[in-house]
Structure formats: C-alpha cells, structure tokens
Amino acid sequence: MNDVVPDSIYELLGTPTPAAWLEHAVTELPRLLNDHANCEKKAASSALAIMFRYPQDRPLAAAMSRLAREELRHYEQVLVLMQRRGIEHDSVRPSAYAQRLHAACRRSEPGRLTDTLLVGALIEARSCERFAALVEVLDDELAGFYRRLLRSEARHFQSYLRFATERAGDTGERLAQLVALEAELIDGEDTVFAFHSGRPQPSARQEA
Structure with a gap:
C-alpha cells in the first residue's frame, strides 16, 4: 500500500486500477494530461455547484469553496506541466465515468445531497488511487507531480465522505450500491x- 494514500481508500474501492489501463496510460501522455486538466476543472465546477445549491449549509459551502480553489490550482499546475512538455491543451472526449x-x-x-457527496467521495478516492498507481509507472517528473497531488485528493475524499455521513447518518447501504457501480x-x-x-x-x- 502507498504510505500517503489512506487505507480507507483501498478498502472502499471495489476494484483496483486495471494493469491494462496503466500500460495504455504511459503511451497516451498528452491525452492523459489533457483529460486530467479537464477533470480538475470539472471537480471545481462540481464543488461550486454544491456551494450554490446548498448556501444555507454554511460549513458545507465553505468547504466546497476551499475545495474548488484547490482543484483550480491543480488545473493550473497541470497546464504548466503540459506547457513545459510542449503538449497543447485540447478538448478531449471524456469517458462516461462521472456522467454515469x-x-x-x-x-x-x-x-x-447524500448521493452527490458520496459520488464526490468516490471520484476523489479513485483519483487518489489512480495517482498512486501512476507514480509507479511514469517518468520521474510526472511521478513526482502525482505524488504531490495525493494528499490533497485524499483530503477531498475524506471531506466528501464526512459531510455525507454527517448530513445523512448511516450511508453504508447506499455507498455500497455506488461503489459497485463505480467498480463496474x-x-x-x-x-x-x-x-x-x-x-x-x-x-x-483516441479522437479529441
């Protein structure tokens, strides 16, 4: 296990990142980084949507505001990394993962609200797990970059899950259903x- 990734993430997720995905990732770095940049924007947008939808929940809104700012900083960091490598920032076709x-x-x-928070937790957990897996197969610069992102992604996962539990109480049954879908x-x-x-x-x- 990665010493930065909480055990709770590995215990939660229903399946690890497939080896075939990792093998493909190292051959598609421009697309990987482009989609990563887009994912950071979407993560910020999702946090802002929660903030606007539930303004009366001040602790939640404040946490989502902080999370959105951090995701946008990550977006900017990905763009800097891409520029340094001469990779154009293009629109790419997303997978159906988040939409599903x-x-x-x-x-x-x-x-x-419960489901939105649980889905947020799952996406952050998968991002963290996938970052840790990429660290093992990418070049030193990229591995170092993803290693630096691990702690914040783990923190985002914990924040989403904590708010879901605090707002809804026992989320075990519903979380198990969403975990099964995510693993599928x-x-x-x-x-x-x-x-x-x-x-x-x-x-x-591979088209854009």
Whole structure:
C-alpha cells in the first residue's frame, strides 16, 4: 500500500486500477494530461455547484469553496506541466465515468445531497488511487507531480465522505450500491481512453 494514500481508500474501492489501463496510460501522455486538466476543472465546477445549491449549509459551502480553489490550482499546475512538455491543451472526449455516477444520484432531497457527496467521495478516492498507481509507472517528473497531488485528493475524499455521513447518518447501504457501480465502470471495457476510463479496448478511440 502507498504510505500517503489512506487505507480507507483501498478498502472502499471495489476494484483496483486495471494493469491494462496503466500500460495504455504511459503511451497516451498528452491525452492523459489533457483529460486530467479537464477533470480538475470539472471537480471545481462540481464543488461550486454544491456551494450554490446548498448556501444555507454554511460549513458545507465553505468547504466546497476551499475545495474548488484547490482543484483550480491543480488545473493550473497541470497546464504548466503540459506547457513545459510542449503538449497543447485540447478538448478531449471524456469517458462516461462521472456522467454515469452522477446519473445514478437521486433527484429529490435529502437523497440528492447524500448521493452527490458520496459520488464526490468516490471520484476523489479513485483519483487518489489512480495517482498512486501512476507514480509507479511514469517518468520521474510526472511521478513526482502525482505524488504531490495525493494528499490533497485524499483530503477531498475524506471531506466528501464526512459531510455525507454527517448530513445523512448511516450511508453504508447506499455507498455500497455506488461503489459497485463505480467498480463496474473501472473494470469494464471502455471505447475511450481517459483519466477515469475502464479497461481500454484494443481499438480504443483516441479522437479529441
């Protein structure tokens, strides 16, 4: 186990990052970094959406504001890294990972907030686990970059999960359902390679 990644993340996730995804990632660094940059923007947007939707929950709104700022700093750091490597920042086709998880969220309260927070926790947990896996296979510069991001991603995971538990009480059954869906997406074959995609098919589409 990585000494920076909390054991609770490995215990939560239903499946590890497939070796096939890691093998593909090292051959698709421009796409990996482009999608990572987009993921940081989306993470900031998701946190801001929670902040605007639940302004009456001041502790939650304040935490989401801080989280969004940190995600945007990560976005800027990815762009600097890409520029240093001569990689253009292009729009890329995302995987269905986040969309499928958010689509599973309930539409009425209080279930909507609970599910949104649990999905946020799962996405952050997977990001942290995937960062740790990438550290083992990438060059020194990229490995160091992802190692530096590990602590903040772990903290974001813990924050989302804590708020879900504080607001909803026992979330075990619902969390288990979402964990199963997340594992299915990660372990299943994917036609698109992206930061949170599943096992790449041999003919995985690489278009922007």
